[in-house]
Amino acid sequence: MWIPTEHEKYGVVLASFRGTVQHGLPLEIGDTVQILEKCEGWYRGFILKNPNVKGIFPSSYIHLKNAHVKNKGQFETVIPVEDSVITEMTSTLRDWGAMWKQLYVKNEGDLFHRLWHVMNEILDLRRQVLVGHLTHDRMRDVKQHITARLDWGNEQLGLDLVPRREFSMVDPDEISVTELYRLMEHRHRKKETPTPASTHHLFVHMKSLMSANLGEELEVFFHIYDGRENRPLSERFFVRLNKSGLPKSPEKTERQCTLFVDLGSSDLRKDVYIVVHIIRIGRMGAGEKKNTCSVQYRRPFGCAVVSIADLLTADSKDDHLLKVYACNTESEWYQIHENIIKKANSRYNLSGSNTGLAVALQLLHGDIEQLRREYMVLFTRGVSITRKLGFSDVIMPGEMRNDLYVTLEKGEFEKGGKSVARNVEITVYVLDIDGQVLKSHVAAGSGEPGADEYHSLVLYHNNSPRWAEQIKLPIPVDMFRGSHVRFEFRHCSTKDKGEKKLFGYSFVPLMQEDGRTLPDGTHELIIHKCEENTSLADCSRYLKQPFSKANLPANNQTLKGTKESFWITSFLCSTKLTQNGDMLDLLKWRAHPERINDSLSKLKEIDGSEIVKFLQDTLDTLFGILDESSQRYGLKVFDSLVHIINLLQDSKFQHFKPVMDTYIESHFAGALSYRDLIKVLKWYVDRIVDAEHQDHIQQVLKATEYIFKYIIQSRRLFSLATGGQNEEEFRVCIHELFMSIRFFLSQENKGTSPVAQTQAVFLRTFPSVYGELLKIFTVREVAGFVRETLGSLPTTVHADCPLEAVKLQCIAKTVESQLYVNPESRCILLPVVLRVLQAHMQEQRDLVMCARILTSMLSLIKKEETVTAEPVVSEEVELIVESLLAVLLRTILEISNRPQPAGPSMRLQFQDVTGEFVACLLALLRQMSDRHYQQLLQAFSSKDNLRDFLLQIFTVFRILIRPEMFPKDWTVMRLVTNNVIITTVLYLSDALRKNFLNDKFDYKVWDSYFYLSVIFINQPCLQLESFSPSKRKKILEKYGDMRVMMGCEIFSMWQNLGEHKLNFIPAMIGPFLEVTLVPQPDLRNVMIPIFHDMMDWEQRRSGNFKQVEAKLIDKLDSLMSEGKGDETYRELFNSIIPLFGPYPSLLKKIERETWRESGISLIATVTRLMERLLDYRDCMKLGEVDGKKIGCTVSLLNFYKTELNKEEMYIRYIHKLYDLHLKAQNYTEASYTLLLYDELLEWSDRPLREFLNYPMQSEWQRKEYLHLTIIQNFDRGKCWENGIILCRELADQYESYYDYRNLSKMRMMEASLYDKIMDQQRLEPEFFRVGFYGKKFPFFLRNKEFVCRGHDYERLEAFQQRMLNEFPHAIAMQHVNQPDQTIYQAEAQYLQIYAVTPIPESQDVLQRDGVPDNIKSFYKFNHIWRFRYDRPFHKGTKDKENEFKSLWVERTTLTLVQSLPGISRWFEVDKRELVEVSPLENAIEVIENKNLQLRTLITQCQSRQMQNINPLTMCLNGVIDAAVNGGLARYQEAFFVKDYIMNHPEDGEKIGRLRELMFEQAHILEYGLAVHEKFVPQDMRPLHKKLVDQFHLMKSSLGIQEFPAYVRASPVHFTNGSPRTCRNSVPNIISPDGGRGVTRRSRLSYPAVNRYSSSSLSSQASNEVSNITGQSESSDEVFNMQPSPSTSSLSSNHSASPNVTSSAPSSARGSPQMAEKHKHSRENACLSPRERPVSAIFPNPLDPAQRAPPHQIGDTTLPRSDPNLSAPDKVRPTPSSWSLDSVKERTPSFSDSVGKLLCPPVPPRPPYTGSSAKNVRSQSPVSASRSPQKTTVPPFTPSPTECQSTSLVSNSPVLSGSYSSGISSLSRCSVSEASGTELPAGDHLPHTLPPPTTLPNSVSSSSDEPIRRENKTPPPYSVYERNNPRRPVPLPHSLSIPPQVDPPALPPKPHQLRTGSMKLDGTSDPRVPRPRPLPRKVSQL
Secondary structure, three states, rough: EEEEOOHHHEEOOOOOOOOOOEEEEEEOOOEEEEEEEEEOOOEEEEOOOOEEEEEEHHHHHEOOOOOOEEEEEEEEEEEEEEOOOHHHHHHHHHHHHHHHHHHHHHHOHHHHHHHHHHHHHHHHHHHHHHHHOOOOHHHHHHHHHHHHHHHHHHHHHHOOOOOOOOOOOOOOOOOHHHHHHHHHHHHHHHHHHHOOOOEEEEEEEEEEOOOOOOOOOOEEEEEEEEOOOOOOOOEOOEEEEEEOOOOOOOOHHHEEEEEEEEEHHHHHHOOOEEEEEEOOOOOOOOOOOOOOOOOOOOEEEEEEEEEHHHHHHHHOOOEEEEEEEEOOOOOHHHHHHHHHHHHHHHHHOOOOOOEEEEEEEEEEEEEEHHHHHHHHHHHOOEEEEEEOOOOOOOOOOOOOEEEEEEEEEEEEOOOOOOOOOOOOOEEEEEEOOOEEEOOOEEEEEEEEOOOOOEEOEOOOOOOOOEEEEEEEEEEOOOHHOEEEEEEEEEOOOHHHHEEEEEEEEEEOOOOOOOEOOOOOOOEEEEEEEOOOOHOOOHHHHHHHHEEEEEEEEOHHHHHHHOOOOEEEEEEEEOOOOOOOOHHHHOOOOOOOOHHHHHHHHHHHHHHHHHHHHHEEEHHHHHHHHHHHHHHHHHHHHHHHHHHHHHHHOOOHHHHHHHHHHHHHHHHOOOOHHHHHHHHHHHHHHHHHOOOOOOOHHHHOOOOOOOOHHOOOOOHHHHHHHHHHHHHHHHHHHHHHHHHHHHHHHOOOOOOOOHHHHHHHHHHHHHHHHHHHHHHOOOOOHHHHHHHHHHOOOOOOOOOOOOOHHHHHHHHHHHHOOHHHHOHHHHHHHHHHHHHHHHHHHOOOOOHHHHHHHHHHHHHHOOOOOOOOOOHHHHHHHHHHHHHHHHHHHHHHHHHHOOOOHHHHHHHHHHHHHHHHHHHHHHHHHOOOOOOHHHHHHHHHHHHHHHHHHHHHHHHHHHHHHEEEEEEEEOHHHHHHHHHHHHHHHHHHHHHHHHOOHHHHHHHHHHHHHHHHHHHOOOOOOHHHHOHHHHHHHHHHHHHOOOHHHHHHHHHHHHHHHHHHHHHHOOOOHHHHHHHHOOOOOOHHHHHHHHHHHHHHHHHHHHOHHHHHHHHHHHHHHHHHOOOOOOOHHHHHHHHHOOOOOOOHHHHHHHHHOHHHHHHHHHHHHHHHHHHHHHHHHHHOOOOOHHHHHHHHHHHHHHHHHOOOOOOHHHHHHHHHHHHHHHOOOOHHHHHHHHHHHHHHOOOOOOOOEEEEOOOOOEEHHHHHHHHHHHHHHHHOOOHHHHHHHHHHHHHHHHHHOOHHHHHHHHHHHHHHHHHHHHHOOOOOOOEEEEEEEEEOOOOOOOOEEHHHHHHHOOOOHHHHHHHHHHHOOOOOOOOOOOOOHHHOOOOOOOEEEEEEEEEEEOOOHOOOOOOOOOHHHHHHOOOEEEEEEEEEOOOOOOOOOHHOOEEEEEEEEEEEEEEOOOOOEEEEEEEEEEEEEEEHHHHHHHHHHHHHHHHHHHHOOOOOOEEEEEEEEHHHHHHHHHHHHHHHHHHHHHHHHHHHHOOOOOOOHHHHHHHHHHHHHHHHHHHHHHHHHHHHHHHHHHHHHHHHHHHHHHHHOOOOOOOOHHHHOEEEEEOOOOOOOOOOOOOOEEEEOEOOOOOOOOOOOOOOOOOOOOOOOOHHHHHHHHHHHHHHOOOHHHOOOOOOOOOOOOOOOOOOOOOOOOOOOOOOOOOOOOOOOOOHHHHHHHOOOOOOOOOOOOOOOOOOOOOHHHHHHHHHOOOOOOOOOOOOOOOOOOOOOOHHHHHHHOOOOHHHHOOOOOOOOOOOEEOOOOOOOOOEEOOOOOOHHHOOOOOOOOOOOOOHHHHOOOOOOOOOOOOOOOOOOOOOOOOOOOOOOOOOOOOOOOOOOOOOOOOOOOOOOOOOOOOOOOOOOOOOOOOOOOOOOOOOOOOOOOOOHHHOOOOOOOOOOOOOOOOOOOOOOOOOOOOOOOOOOOOOOOOOOOHOO
C-alpha cells in the first residue's frame, strides 16, 4: 500500500534506473527527485526537471537529503536544507551543462574549454564545501571564489545576474525593492569597474648575472630611486651571487625574492626607477694576477636601471634582461645611476657586450593582506619584505618600527706620507651603552640577515672617496639610549701582503642627553687619528671627545682646522622615538609646569606623525592638565583636543580613529571633563553669530563628534562613580547647548556668508552625534533634539544656496543612522524628512541625494509580520504616499524625458538616479495595501486630478517596462517590477471602471490603459517560452504567467466598454493583434474573441469592417517582419476545430454571424497573407541573400498589389526587394524592381511627403531621382539598351523645361551607353527550369515550376549545386518527366532541374543583316517569355540502318508569367505546351539550321569580319564530308523512297521543301568554296582541293548536274563591298519564272539549342567537325551562327540565329535586358546527329505555285511589307519596299485603331504552308497566327522618341506594373500570350490586322502623326510598352502645349517639345484577372 512520505521528500539518484517495470520512472545518475509516496522498498515521485511525469523507482537507488517542505499537500514544493551556495551551484551547473554542449555544436571552442575548466573548478570547490572540513576563513574564501566563478560563467553565457548578500542568493520577496536594486547595482558595478588600488608593491626575483668575465663573487643591491628628487625611496635589497653569477643560496627563496612594499600611486611614474648596483668581491684590480695576497675587497662592478613605468605596460610574466653599465672613472661611481638616467654617455659604458642581469619584475596592486590571500605561493615559499624609507601613505596603528638608516656619503683624507692616494675602507660597528658590539644589528639590506659589522667599498687611490652606501641599523628601542656607531678607517695596501692598516676612526651617539634621537640629515664627523686597534677597545675614553664638527666648542681650533672629515646622512624611521623637543616637553609637563602654556601652543606646529606616535600619551597629558587646572588652561586644552581630533580626519592618519575610539572606551578617565567641554563648546557656539573670523569656530564644529564622545563618556564615568548625581544639571546643560545651536542655525544668511558656511560645517557633523546621545537619552528624546534642530533651519532659502545641499546630506545621514531604524523615532522624524524631500523633488534639485534618502527610508519599511508593527508601518506608508507618490511619478517622468547629458560619468549618474527612483516607486507600491489604494483614490478632489494621476502612473509604468530601464541581465529586477505593475493595475482598473465609463467615458485614460497592458504582455522578459525549463519553472512558481493575468484583465475591461468599444476600432487592432501573436494558448483564447467583437461592432457601425481589415493587415506585416507569430497562430485564426480553452476559434464564431461571408473572406485573406509573411520571415532569418529571399519578397509584393491593394506596403516591399537585389549584385533585377515604383509616379509638381529614405520633394524630383538610379543600375547590369530609353525620357523632360545643362549631360550619358553596347563584352546567361515538388517547400514555391536566369559563367552542374545548398533537405530528381501526385503530396522536398533554351521575341533584329553581334546578343537573351526543351525519342520500330526514320522530338515550350529578366531572377511557368516534331520536320529544321550557319560564315568571311578562315573551312569540311559519307543520303533513304511517299501523302510539300533545302545547301557550298578559294592560305590549299573534289562527289550523289534556275544566281553578292549599305534589303532570290519569290516561315522553326536532336549530318563527320571546332575557339561565329550584315540575296534580312525562334510573333514584348555571357560557345553548334539541336530558321526559295493564297494571310499575320503589295504575287524587284514613302500611304483610321506597332520591320519571307506538327498536346495550340505572312498593312519602326513617349508613367488610376517588359509580376493584363487568339466579335479593326493579343504592346498615336522611317537598326524598345491608358503629364503653364502634338522622330530638336499625352491601348487578356483599383495615395509617398 502506498503511503505518503513524511520526511523522505527529496533525494539524489545514485545509479541510473531504466524504468522497465510497469509505471517505472527512468532515472539518470545525478537527477534530483521529489518523493510523494513509498511502498515496500519503492518510492513514487517525479524528477524535478520534469514534474509532469510521475512514476515509481527503487528506494535503494536514492540518496535522501534533508529538505524543507512548503505548501504541504497536493502542490507542495521541496527545498533542500543545505547551504544556499551549494543549491545555487547545483542548479547553475545543470543549466550550464546543456549550454556547454551547445557551445561545442556552435564551434565556439575557446569559451567551450574555458567553461569546462571553470565547471571542474566549481565541482572541486563544491566537494570541499560539502565535506565541511574547512576553517571559517577558508570557507569564506572558497564561497567567494565559487560565486565569482558562477558570476563569470553566467556573464559569458548571457544568463541573469544573481543578487547576493554574503555569497548566498537573495529572495527578492524577502527584501525591499530598493535594497534589491542596491544589491543588483553593486554586483553590476563590481562587474563593470574594479576600483583602482591605492597601494602597490613591486615583486623582484633575482635570477642570474650573465657575463663573460666573471670569476669572483658578487653582491647585488636593488633599491627604488626617485629621479625627480634624486633620492632613494626604499631601503636596499641585497642578494649574494656565486662566481657563476647565480644566487648563492638557491634553496632559500627569500634571499633572492623580495617585495618592495607600500608604494603609493604617486610613485608609479616615469621618473621613478629600480636601480641595481653590483659589487664584486675580490682583488683590487679586476685583471690582477692571482698572487699570494688572499685579502678580498669590495669593488665596483656595474649598475643597471629600469623605469617603473615600463613595468605597467610590459607583460608581467616576462623576465627582464637589464643592461649593466660600468663607470669610466671610479670617482664617478656614487652617481653612476644618475648618469645613466640622464643618459650622460661620456661617463659610463657597457661593462661588456653580453653582460646582462636576468630579473623577474612584477607590480602587484592592493592591500598586503589581500595579496597574501591571492599570491599564497609567493608568501609561503618565502619572500623578504623591503620597506620604504619613512612611513607609508597610510600609517596603521600598532605598526612597530625602529630603523635607523645611515648613508656613508664621502670622506676627505690626507695622503698620510704616501706618494699616492690611499685605498680607504670603512668598517661600521654598533656598540651598546657598555661598549659591547651589538651582534647582527648592521644590515647591508633586506634579503640577507644582519651582520656584526659592515665593510664599505674600496675606491682605488682616492683621498676624497664618495661611497653613497646605505646601511640599516635595526636597533631595539630599549637599546637606543647610550648606544653609538663607530666608523673605522683603514688603508688597503696592494703590496705588503695586502694588509688593511687602521689610521683613524669616527663615532656618533644615537641619542642626546634630553632623550631626543640623532636628528635626521647630514653630519660632518671628526676623524680621530688612531693606528692601534687596542686604543679602541675602551670606548668610554673616546666617547668623551667631540664627534661632530657642528658640535665643537668655538675654542677648539685644532680639530676645526683639520682637513680630514667624514660625512654621513642619518634617517630615523621609528614609531616610538622622537627627535622633536616640543613633543617631549609636552609629555613631561609635570616636570616643567611653567612650560605648559608654551607646549600647548606649540602642539599645532608638531608634525602629525609625531603626535599619532604618542596619541594616547598626548591625550592623557591634555586631560591631566584639564583636570588639574581647568580654569587656567581649559580653552587651550580644548583647542589642542580639537587640533588632534581634526588631525585624524586626514587620510594619512584616518586609521588612528579606532585608536582614539579605543582610548575613549578603555583608557579615558576624565570623569569631570564633560562640564568644561560643554561649557567651552557652548561658549564657541554662542560667539558664532558675532564673530568676524569663523575659521577657528568651524574647526571646533568639525570636531563635534569626538567632543560629544568625550562629553558622553565623561558623564557616564561620573554617573558610575557617583551613582548618577547631577543628572538634571547635565540634561539642562545639554538642552542649553542645543538651544544655542538652534539659535545659530536659525540665522538667515546669504549662501556665501561665513555664518552660512559654519552652519554647513555643523550640519555635516551633526548626524554622527545621534549615536552618542542615545547612550544617555531615550530614543524619543534624541529624536526630539534632532527634529527641533533640523526644524530650526530657515525654510525660505534660495535654490542655489549651498546650505540646501548640505541640509539634504544631513537628512540623508539621519535616515541612514541608527536612530532612524527605531520605529518610535521614525514617527517623530518622518514629517521633517518628507517636508524637505518634497520641496527638493518638486523643484528637481539634488535628485541624487533625494534618491538616496528615499531608498534608505523605504529599505526600512518591510511588511512586518508581527501585529504590533503593522499599524506603524501602515501609517508610515500612508504618510509617504500622501506626500511623495505624485511628486515621485512626476520626477521619474521628467528624468526619463530629459535629453541624456554628455559625458559617461554624468550619464551614469542620471541612469542611477532613474533606477533608484524607480526602485523607490516599486517599493512604495509593493507596500501599499487595499486601504492605502482606497485612501489614495479618495484623496483626489476632482475627476480631472484622478485622470491626470492615472495617465501619469500608466505612462511611468510604460517607462518601467522599457528594455533599457535595467541592464539586460537583470531579469530578477524586471520580474519584481512586473509583479508590482500588475498588482497596481488590478487596483487601478476598478477606479477606471467606476469613474470613466458610460457618460463619463474618457478615451485617453482607457487608451493609455490598453496600451500599457499590451506593452506589458509583449515584454521579452515575460516570454517564458524562450527560457530554459528550470528558469521557466522558477518564474511560474513564484509569479505565475503574468501575461495571462493581464490578458484576462484586458478581456474583462473590454467587455465593460459596451458601445464605447467603437472608439478603439481600428486603433487597438494592431496592439491586440500583437498580444495574440504571443505563443501562449490561454492568452490567445482570451484575446481572439476581442477581434470577433471588433468586427461585429464595426459591422454594426458602418456595414462592413474595411477599417478592421486594413489595420489588421498593416499590423500583421510589421509584426511578422519583427519575427513574431508562428504556424499554430494561423490555425488559430482559421481553424474550424475549436481550440482548447474557454473560447472557440475566431472562424467558428464568425460562422454564426449574419456577416459570415465577408468575415470568412477576411479570415481567408489574412491567412493567405500570414502564409506569405511566415515564409518571408523564415527566409529573412537566413544569412546571405539567395533566391529564396528574393522569391519570397516577390510573392509578398504581388500579394499586396493584386489581392490587397495596399499601395504603401507594396512600395515598401519594392524597396526591400531592391535592397536584396543590390546586396546580391543583381543590378538588372534591381532596376526593374525600382521601375515598379517609378511607374507609379508622374512628371508632375505635386508635393510628396517624406517616405522611407526619400526626403520631402515634388513628384517630378522623385521620379527624376528614380530614373537616374535605375539608369545607373542598368548600366552596372550591362543592360544599356534599357538605360538609353530612360535617358531619352529624362532628356525629353529636361528639354521641355529648357534645362539644357542637364539635357546635355543626359545626351552624353546616352551616347556613352551606345558606346558601351559596341565596345564592352557581355556574357550570355544560361536558363534553367526548376520544379519544386512536395509539401515541405515554402508556400510560394510549393508544387510550382520556375525558369531561372543563371549567374555569370554558371553551368547546369553549378546551378544544381547552388539550389541544393539553398534547400539542403531537398532531393534532386534524376529524370525530366513530370512528377506524379505522390511526389506533389509528399512530406519532403524534391527539386527537378534542367537547362532550357530561350525563344527570343525580337526576330527582326536578329534576322537583319549588318546588325553587329554586340547588339544582337541583347535581343537573344532579354525579354524572354518562352523557353523550350527538346527530348528525342523513337516512335515505332527503330531502323538500325537508318535511325532518322523513327527519330521524333518531344518539344516542351514553357511560357512564363513574366519575361526574364525582370524583378526576379526566376519567374513561375504560366503555361506548358507539348508538341511532337516528326522525323521529316526535324530533318528540315536541321538542314535549314546548317544553311544559315554556312551563309553567316561566308558573309563574315567576305566582309573580312573573321580574323582567320578556319571556322569556314571546318564548317565546309563538316558538311561536305558528312554529305559524301552518307549524311544527306540518309535523309534521301528515309524520306525520298517510294514507301514513305506512299504512306505519307500529306508530307508531299515537306518532302519537296527538304529537297529544295538540299539543293540550296549544295548551291551555298559551291559559292562558299569559291569564297574559300579566294581567302585560303597556301598551306591549306591541299585541304581546299580535297573539299572541291568531295563536293563534286556530293553533287553527283544528290543527282545534281546543274542547279535549277532559281538557285543559279550568285547567292552572296556585295554591291560595294560594304555590309552596311542597305540593311533592310529584300533578298534577291530569283524564281524560275523570273518573278520574285516571297519569303515565308515555317511554324515549326524553333531555336536550335538542345542536346538531344537529330541532324542532317552523319555522326562520324559531325564528330570530326566537332574536333576541328574545338581547336579554334577564337572564332565565336562558328558557335553563334549569326547572320552576317549583308545586302546579298543569300544572307537575307530574315535569317535568324539558331538560338532564335521564328514562330513567335515579333511583338514588342521583349524588354531590352543584359545578356550576361558574351558570345558564349554553345557546344551544340557542331554536335553529332544524336545530340544536334532540332531547330532551324532558314529562308527558302519557293515556287510561286506553293505560295499561300491571300485569304490565308489576312487576319492571322503581322504586317510585314509594302502597302502597295495587296497580293502576294505583286512583288517589286528592288529593295525599297521598306522605304519611308510607303509608310506615308497608310490610312488615318488604321493609325487610330492599330497604333504604333512597337516592333522593328520584319522583311518578307517565302510562305510555307506545310501541315502542322503532329500530336500537339496543349491547352492553347499554336495557331496559324504564329507564322507572320506578307500583308497589305505597312509595318513601321517607332522612332526613339516614340519609345520615349511610351514612358514608364502609368496614367491609369489603377496601380499598374503590368507592361510587358517583365517589370511587374503583379498583373498580366498587358501581356500578349504566346499563342494567338481570335479577334473578339464586333472589333472594328481592318481585316488585315494581327490578332488582338499582339496589340496590347502597341501604342496608339494621333492620326496626323508624322512617322519617320529610317533605314537603320531600330532603337531599343519595349521597356515601357504597356496597355494602361496614360494619365496626361502636366507641364508648367508657361510650357504647356496642345495635347495632340506628338513627339518628333530622333534626333529631337529643342523647339519640338514633347508631351506624353498619348493613350496606351487598353486591350487586355481576358484570362488574367485585373488588379483591384487602388486609392490614389501616392501623393503622400
